[in-house]
Amino acid sequence: MKNGKVIFPGTFDPFTLGHLDVLYRLADIFEKVYISVAVNLEKSPTFTTEERINMIKKVVGENNTIEIVSISGLVTEYMKQNDIRVLARGIRDSEDLYYELKMSRMNKLLYPEMDTIFLHTSENYAYISSSLIKEILKFKGPIEGLVPEILVEDIKAKFIKK
Numbered sequence: 001m002k003n004g005k006v007i008f009p010g011t012f013d014p015f016t017l018g019h020l021d022v023l024y025r026l027a028d029i030f031e032k033v034y035i036s037v038a039v040n041l042e043k044s045p046t047f048t049t050e051e052r053i054n055m056i057k058k059v060v061g062e063n064n065t066i067e068i069v070s071i072s073g074l075v076t077e078y079m080k081q082n083d084i085r086v087l088a089r090g091i092r093d094s095e096d097l098y099y100e101l102k103m104s105r106m107n108k109l110l111y112p113e114m115d116t117i118f119l120h121t122s123e124n125y126a127y128i129s130s131s132l133i134k135e136i137l138k139f140k141g142p143i144e145g146l147v148p149e150i151l152v153e154d155i156k157a158k159f160i161k162k
């Protein structure tokens with residue numbers, strides 16, 4: 001039996017195989033997964049919010065258990081408005097865990113009824129990060145096997161234009 005709703009927020013700049021791994025595992029556990037493409041004030045994304053949403057749509061296709069949303073405010077406010085009580089984060093290593101624990105405590109302060117769960121990224125994807133992909137692309141390196149195959153050319157094209 002699957003659980004209710006979960007939100008999986010992130011910048012997804014770009015969307016990686018690690019993100020996809022966590023997303024599909026969440027879809028196996030929850031009836032509805034909201035993947036939230038966030039506007040992060042501390043990051044300057046390479047891809048626009050619309051481009052990031054379209055990348056994820058291209059990968060997941062029509063899927064009634066996954067809904068892609070954009071949030072420009074606090075994720076906890078969106079959760080309250082949509083009666084979502086579980087937030088999920090993918091964890092690659094202890095650095096991620098340390099950062100995410102601080103965030104989960106703050107989120108709990110803002111929305112006491114919610115809980116955060118952490119999914120350890122599958123071993124095959126634990127070394128992949130959006131930042132690493134962008135660094136590789138700066139030097140025109142290959143990103144195959146790091147992002148969903150259907151996105152490789154779209155992501156490369158963004159860097160060729162720069």
